Amino acid sequence: MKQNIYDNPIFFHHYKTLRQKASNYNRLLEQPTMKALLPPLTNLQVLDIGCGMGNFAKYCIDHQAKHVTALDVSSNMLSVAKQEHAHSQIDYQLQAIEDYEAPSASFDCITSSLSLHYVKDFDAVIGQIAHMLRPNGVFIFSVEHPIATARHTTDDNWVYDDNHQRLHYAVDHYQEEGLREQTWLVDGVVKYHRTIATLVNTLITHGLTIDKIVEPIPSTAAIQQLPSIEKELRRPSFLFIKAKK
Amino acid sequence: MKQNIYDNPIFFHHYKTLRQKASNYNRLLEQPTMKALLPPLTNLQVLDIGCGMGNFAKYCIDHQAKHVTALDVSSNMLSVAKQEHAHSQIDYQLQAIEDYEAPSASFDCITSSLSLHYVKDFDAVIGQIAHMLRPNGVFIFSVEHPIATARHTTDDNWVYDDNHQRLHYAVDHYQEEGLREQTWLVDGVVKYHRTIATLVNTLITHGLTIDKIVEPIPSTAAIQQLPSIEKELRRPSFLFIKAKK
Numbered sequence: 458m459k460q461n462i463y464d465n466p467i468f469f470h471h472y473k474t475l476r477q478k479a480s481n482y483n484r485l486l487e488q489p490t491m492k493a494l495l496p497p498l499t500n501l502q503v504l505d506i507g508c509g510m511g512n513f514a515k516y517c518i519d520h521q522a523k524h525v526t527a528l529d530v531s532s533n534m535l536s537v538a539k540q541e542h543a544h545s546q547i548d549y550q551l552q553a554i555e556d557y558e559a560p561s562a563s564f565d566c567i568t569s570s571l572s573l574h575y576v577k578d579f580d581a582v583i584g585q586i587a588h589m590l591r592p593n594g595v596f597i598f599s600v601e602h603p604i605a606t607a608r609h610t611t612d613d614n615w616v617y618d619d620n621h622q623r624l625h626y627a628v629d630h631y632q633e634e635g636l637r638e639q640t641w642l643v644d645g646v647v648k649y650h651r652t653i654a655t656l657v658n659t660l661i662t663h664g665l666t667i668d669k670i671v672e673p674i675p676s677t678a679a680i681q682q683l684p685s686i687e688k689e690l691r692r693p694s695f696l697f698i699k700a701k702k
Numbered sequence: 703m704k705q706n707i708y709d710n711p712i713f714f715h716h717y718k719t720l721r722q723k724a725s726n727y728n729r730l731l732e733q734p735t736m737k738a739l740l741p742p743l744t745n746l747q748v749l750d751i752g753c754g755m756g757n758f759a760k761y762c763i764d765h766q767a768k769h770v771t772a773l774d775v776s777s778n779m780l781s782v783a784k785q786e787h788a789h790s791q792i793d794y795q796l797q798a799i800e801d802y803e804a805p806s807a808s809f810d811c812i813t814s815s816l817s818l819h820y821v822k823d824f825d826a827v828i829g830q831i832a833h834m835l836r837p838n839g840v841f842i843f844s845v846e847h848p849i850a851t852a853r854h855t856t857d858d859n860w861v862y863d864d865n866h867q868r869l870h871y872a873v874d875h876y877q878e879e880g881l882r883e884q885t886w887l888v889d890g891v892v893k894y895h896r897t898i899a900t901l902v903n904t905l906i907t908h909g910l911t912i913d914k915i916v917e918p919i920p921s922t923a924a925i926q927q928l929p930s931i932e933k934e935l936r937r938p939s940f941l942f943i944k945a946k947k
Contacts, residue, residue, distance in 0.1 A: 604849060604873060607937075616861070616872070627861070627870035628849060632919050632935040652938075653898055654915045667912040670899045674877050690877040692852075693897075 462646050463509075463531030473537075476510070483570075485679040485686060487599055487695055488513070490671055491570055494597045494699045498522040501565040504589065506554045506598075507572025511538030514547045526564075528552045554582055562591040569598040571695070574606065574648045580659050587663035590702040596665060602672065602696040606650040607631040611640045615688075626692040653696070660700045671697040707891050708754075708776030718782075721755070730924040730931060732844055732940055733758070735916055736815055739842045739944045743767040746810040749834065751799045751843075752817025756783030759792045771809075773797045799827055807836040814843040816940070819851065819893045825904050832908035835947040841910060847917065847941040851895040852876040856885045860933075871937040901943060910945040917941055 462468050475481055491513070499521040508514050508527035517525050525547045529535050535549050550557070554569075554576065567586050576582050586596055600606075608614055608629040616624045634655060637648045657667060672693035675686045707713050720726055736758070744766040753759050753772035762770050770792045774780050780794050795802070799814075799821065812831050821827050831841055845851075853859055853874040861869045879900060882893045902912060917938035920931045 604876070608870065616870075625853065625861075625872035625874040628873050628937050629870040630935070631849070631937045632917070652917055654917045657902075657912065657915045661912065661914065667902065667906065669906065670902045672877070672897055672899045691874050692876045 461530045463529075464533050466533075468646075469531075469533045480683040482686065482694065485683055486673050486675055486689065487570060489676075490673040490695070490697055491568065491597065491599060492516070494669065494671065494697060495520075495568075496566060496595050498566070502526075502563065502591075504528070504559070504564045504567045506567065506569035507575075508538060508549065509534050509570075511535075511542030511547065511549065513568070513570060514538070514549075515542035515544060518544050518546050522546070522566075524548070526550065526559075528554060528557055554585065557585070559589045561588055562594075563589050565591050565594050567594070567596045571599050571601065573598050574600040574651075577649060579649070579651060579655070580662075583659045583663050583665075587660075587665055587702065590665075592702055594702045595668075595699065596660075596702070597697065597699045599695050599697045600651075600656070601648065602693045603631070603651060603653050603656070604628055604692050605694055606637055606648060609633070609637065611638065611644070623688065623691070656696070656698060660698065665700040665702055667698065668701050669697075669699040671699075673697065706775045708774075709778050711778075713891075714776075714778045725928040727931065727939065730928055731918050731920055731934065732815060734921075735918040735940070735942055736813065736842065736844060737761070739914065739916065739942060740765075740813075741811060741840050743811070747771075747808065747836075749773070749804070749809045749812045751812065751814035751831075752820075753783060753794065754779050754815075756780075756787030756792065756794065758813070758815060759783070759794075760787035760789060763789050763791050767791070767811075769793070771795065771804075773799060773802055799830065802830070804834045806833055807839075808834050810836050810839050812839070812841045816844050816846065818843055819845040819896075822894060824894070824896060824900070825907075828904045828908050828910075832905075832910055832947065835910075837947055839947045840913075840944065841905075841947070842942065842944045844940050844942045845896075845901070846893065847938045848876070848896060848898050848901070849873055849937050850939055851882055851893060854878070854882060856883060856889070868933065868936070898941070901941070905943065905945045910947055912943065913946050914944040915942065916944075 500523045503517050503522045503525045505514050505527045508529050514525040514527040527549050530553045538549050614627045616627050618624050634651050637650050639646050675689050680687045745768045748762050748767045748770040750759050750772045753774045759770040759772040772794050775798045783794050859872045861872050863869050879896050882895050884891050920934050925932045
């Protein structure tokens with residue numbers, strides 16, 4: 458990172474409003490997919506990277522995890538987390554993953570929801586994760602899909618006809634990995650585009666085994682709640698990779 | 703398959719002309735990538751699915767493979783193969799992979815260049831391949847990239863401005879797997895679109911381990927020979943997966 462857009466007060470205000478809606482991509486698509494990929498959590502030591510407001514950390518404890526170490530770079534996020542999802546078995550830490558140190562084989566399960574696209578040195582972070590994971594441990598993460606991050610633009614990647622109907626999704630610059638500056642709630646949100654090959658091969662290089670890739674599809678119920686989410690059928694917003702040590 | 707567009711005389715004429723050019727995607731991009739992914743071939747039993755004109759089968763023998771079984775559905779292709787790349791250690795067979803049977807653990811290395819997107823039942827074919835592969839055997843295949851096959855259209859997926867400059871690449875219908883009818887050399891070439899998740903997970907489901915994913919990037923020399931290939935930097939045409947049993 459250590460981008461910390463979440464401590465920008467305007468961004469955080471918009472973000473909180475978005476997340477409080479009953480129908481958002483997080484609740485309808487990202488979190489259901491993440492939870493479906495989890496192993497049985499009973500007695501596991503979990504590390505959640507980019508824990509945000511702590512909902513997922515609390516979910517893990519509610520599902521019998523032994524302990525969750527929950528990292529975030531945003532003090533705004535963590536203050537909400539500590540208010541709303543405080544628990545004696547959750548250790549919230551104001552910390553970037555790049556600066557976090559833990560002994561080898563400390564965790565049974567490492568998760569990260571939509572935060573690793575903020576990381577500049579993906580290879581180094583995956584090296585740390587592989588080091589901290591116990592043998593047979595599981596690593597599950599989601600990032601914005603490379604199809605969605607590829608193009609250098611601050612515009613919407615959807616292309617519309619004269620009646621404002623979506624014609625198709627624009628992809629470009631796919632092989633140019635690195636910085637992308639985007640507008641999401643506010644200007645100047647900085648992300649890193651990586652190809653699918655890089656995302657997968659970096660894990661393998663660090664000794665992890667790919668267990669599953671998911672490009673999530675909204676359920677019929679999700680589409681009923683939030684009709685616009687149907688466009689996920691036209692191009693995926695998220696990519697999940699589950700890997701084992 | 704068992705699409706056999708290669709036995710359409712007009713298609714085959716165009717295809718042969720294209721392949722005979724010194725500068726084509728096959729020579730500059732697909733084949734160099736495939737060859738770089740190969741294990742040392744010395745003494746290996748190879749199965750090449752969709753062997754075409756036999757160049758690759760011959761390459762394997764030239765690099766000390768013990769034997770190559772080379773399948774193709776096109777008698778046009780195989781007659782060229784038998785003329786130009788006949789060898790006592792190559793067994794050319796007019797056969798769709800779906801109809802091919804071999805004992806369990808018959809091959810050390812199974813390859814397929816740009817043919818598995820013609821296969822209707824990918825799961826069944828990967829099951830066969832996993833069955834025919836020896837323990838520690840290697841399976842390497844390339845298909846048209848899901849970014850390129852996603853959209854239901856017979857048009858070019860590139861979108862141009864008024865000066866015929868490429869603006870971006872159009873993606874759509876990504877999650878709708880299945881038949882795509884495309885124009886390539888002739889009308890009505892039938893292919894099957896599959897998501898990246900399906901391509902990867904099908905291999906894993908059949909007990910294979912993902913070793914590497916490649917979305918090939920043309921070399922500087924390739925771009926010098928064929929400047930138009932530079933657009934591969936904007937979106938990948940091919941996806942390679944290397945897996946081990």
